[in-house]
Amino acid sequence: MAVGIFDSGLGGLTVLAAVQSRLPEVEFLYLGDNLNAPYGVRDSDDLFALTVRSVNMLWDRGCDLVVLACNTASAAALRRMQEGGLPEGKRVLGVFVPLIEALTERQWGDNSPPREVAVKHVALFATPATVASRAFQRELAFRAIGVDVEAQACGGVVDAIEEGDLILAEALVRSHVEALKRKMPDPQAAVLGCTHYPLVAQAFQEALGPQVRVFSQADLVAESLADYLTRHPGMLGTGAGGYLTTGDPGRVSDRAAQFLRRDIRFAAA
Numbered sequence: 322m323a324v325g326i327f328d329s330g331l332g333g334l335t336v337l338a339a340v341q342s343r344l345p346e347v348e349f350l351y352l353g354d355n356l357n358a359p360y361g362v363r364d365s366d367d368l369f370a371l372t373v374r375s376v377n378m379l380w381d382r383g384c385d386l387v388v389l390a391c392n393t394a395s396a397a398a399l400r401r402m403q404e405g406g407l408p409e410g411k412r413v414l415g416v417f418v419p420l421i422e423a424l425t426e427r428q429w430g431d432n433s434p435p436r437e438v439a440v441k442h443v444a445l446f447a448t449p450a451t452v453a454s455r456a457f458q459r460e461l462a463f464r465a466i467g468v469d470v471e472a473q474a475c476g477g478v479v480d481a482i483e484e485g486d487l488i489l490a491e492a493l494v495r496s497h498v499e500a501l502k503r504k505m506p507d508p509q510a511a512v513l514g515c516t517h518y519p520l521v522a523q524a525f526q527e528a529l530g531p532q533v534r535v536f537s538q539a540d541l542v543a544e545s546l547a548d549y550l551t552r553h554p555g556m557l558g559t560g561a562g563g564y565l566t567t568g569d570p571g572r573v574s575d576r577a578a579q580f581l582r583r584d585i586r587f588a589a590a
C-alpha cells in the first residue's frame with residue numbers, strides 16, 4: 322500500500338520528509354523526473370504532458386492517490402487533469418491549496434465564499450512557470466479578498482539545487498529577495514512556492530528579516546494529507562513504497578543524501 326509523491330526532481334523530498342514524519346504508518350512511493358528537471362522553465366503544455374506521464378507511472382505501480390509535490394506541475398496540470406477526468410478510483414492532489422488554506426485561516430477543504438483575511442501583503446517566490454501561470458493568485462481569489470500578492474520568479478535556484486551548489490542557490494535567493502523588496506518593501510508573509518526552496522529556507526528568512534512569516538509548505542501539505550486520508554481511508558493504494566527517478570539513480574541518490582542527511586537509494590523508474 323503506498324501513496325505516490327511526485328516532483329520534477331529533488332524538491333518533493335522536502336514534502337516526503339514531512340509526510341513521512343506526520344504519517345509514519347503510511348508507505349510512500351516517490352518519483353522524481355530528474356531527467357526532465359527543471360520544470361520551471363518549460364511551457365504549460367510540456368509541463369502537462371510530463372506530469373501526466375509521471376502520474377501514470379505511479380498509478381501503474383499501484384498508487385491510487387498521487388500528490389503533486391511540485392508547485393510548477395500543480396500550477397500547470399492539476400486542474401487540467403481533474404477537469405479532463407481521472408481513471409476510476411484514482412485521485413491526484415496538489416500542494417497549492419493547503420498552503421492557501423493556511424494563509425487564509427481556513428479549515429482543510431473549506432470551500433465557502435472568499436472573505437477578508439488578516440494578511441494583506443504576500444510575497445510569492447516560485448519558478449518562472451508557476452509565476453507565469455498565476456495559479457496561486459487564482460486559487461487565492463477563490464478564498465480571500467483584498468490580498469495584495471507580489472510574485473518573484475526565482476530563476477536559477479532550482480538548477481543550482483539540483484546541481485548540489487547550495488552556495489550559488491543562496492546567493493540567488495538573496496538577489497531575488499532584493500528584487501521582490503523593490504516591488505513590495507514590507508511583505509507580511511512570504512510563500513516559498515516551490516518545493517525545492519525549503520532546502521534554502523534559512524537564506525530566504527535571513528534576507529526577508531524576522532518580521533516576515535515564511536510559510537512552510539511541506540508541513541501544511543502533511544497536515545492536509547493526514548486529514549484527507551482520515552476522510553478517504555480507501556486511498557492508500559496497493560503498490561510498494563520506495564524511490565524512483567527518471568534520471569541517473571546513483572547521482573540522484575547522492576544528492577538526496579546530501580540534502581536530507583540520510584541514506585536514500587533511488588531505482589530507475
Ligand code: DGL
Pocket residue numbers: 328329330332333358359360361362390391392393394448451479514515516517
Ligand atoms: N520543485 C518544483 C516546484 O515546486 C519545481 C522545480 C523545477 O523543476 O523547476 O515548483
